[in-house]
Amino acid sequence: QAKPCKLRDERGMYLLVQPTGARLFRMDYRRPGTGKRNTLALGVFPDVSLRQARERRDDARKLIADGIDPATRRQAGRLADAESFEAIAREWHEKHKAKWTPSYAEHLLRRLEVNVFPYIGSRPIAGLLAPDILAVLRRIEARGVIETAHRVHQYIALVFRYAVATGRATADPTPSLRGAIPTVPKVHFASIKEPGKIGQLLRDLDAYAGHPVTRAALQLAPLLFVRPGELRHAEWAEIDFDKAEWRIPAHKMKMRAPHIVPLSTQAVAILRELEPLTGRRQYVFPSLH
The missing domain is CATH 3.30.160.390 (Integrase, DNA-binding domain)
Structure with a gap:
């Protein structure tokens, strides 16, 4: 018809x-x-x-x-749904996730979905007050995961700042919660506190008699000062011997920005020595199994 x-x-x-x-x-x-x-x-x-x-x-x-x-x-x-904490939090997450690694973006959103949305997600963000936020954090604290409570506090604060900037809220109540949650207990990792012992550590690394690939990684760690995961996932295509640089692409970095690591003469020498062993592989330090 x-x-x-x-x-x-x-x-x-x-x-x-x-x-x-x-x-x-x-x-x-x-x-x-x-x-x-x-x-x-x-x-x-x-x-x-x-x-x-x-x-x-x-x-x-x-x-x-x-x-x-x-x-x-x-x-x-519909307007109330659009102005809810969850809607604005998801909008904020969508706007910023390109700057993060996929795993970090997923982990952040999951923390909000588990710890925040079930309790205040459906409420208009402009009507949320400090006691409402504190009640959410207290639930997390009661589970004994204090660090998660502080992280979630930070995420909620960022969502509120975004809401204020976009005209969906007039104020951020999260600063008034400082000190309301116990501090995270400090855990000190094993470290060398006496400068004279650093030389002994470096000598021990040079004397390591295990696999040469593992030895090279141990020797490079104090020369490059990168995260262990970044060093472990280094690729030969990222190494520029002519410029003495290691160019880590953005997708490998937490903040989604490329990073250039200068290579000292000693670092270049270690990589040159390693190249005949793993140079035909994708990774500088491939799995030994």
Whole structure:
């Protein structure tokens, strides 16, 4: 058929059949207060059944009987959803995740999904106060994961700053929570505190009699000062002997920015010695198994 066709049901509801074949449940009514005619969408068939459409129609008619425009109520609900903490947090995450590694972005969002959204996610962010945030952090603290509580506090603060900057909140309540959560117990890793013993450590590394690939990695660690994971995943394609540089691509870095590590004469010599052993492989330090 060339024109839309209305198949009437009852109490103002009908099925609108479009020329494309789409079938849409609709309801005509007069808006409370103004008396102007309006049409309310009730769903698309068959995703919404006839029974479900009638239930939605009846709910709308109850609102009309109470002097409430169902279309206005629906718009207010959508606006509230858009202004909720979860909606704004996900928007903030989407805006910034390109700067993070995929694993870090996923881990951050998961922490919010587990620790925050179930408790304040559906609430309008502008109405959240410091006690609301503290209640969320107290739940985490009760599990004994104090560091996670502090991390989540930081994430919530960043979401609030984004909400303030985009006009969805007027203030950030998180600064007033400083000191409300116990500090993270400090754990000191084994370290050399006497400068004279550093030389002995370097001599011990040079005297290591294990696999030469492992020995090279141990010798490079104090020369390059990179994270162990970054050193372990170094690739030969990233090493520039002519410029004496190791160029770590952005996707390997936590902050998603490329990083250049200068190579000292000693570092270049170690890599040159290692090249005949692993130079044909992708990684400078491939698995030994």
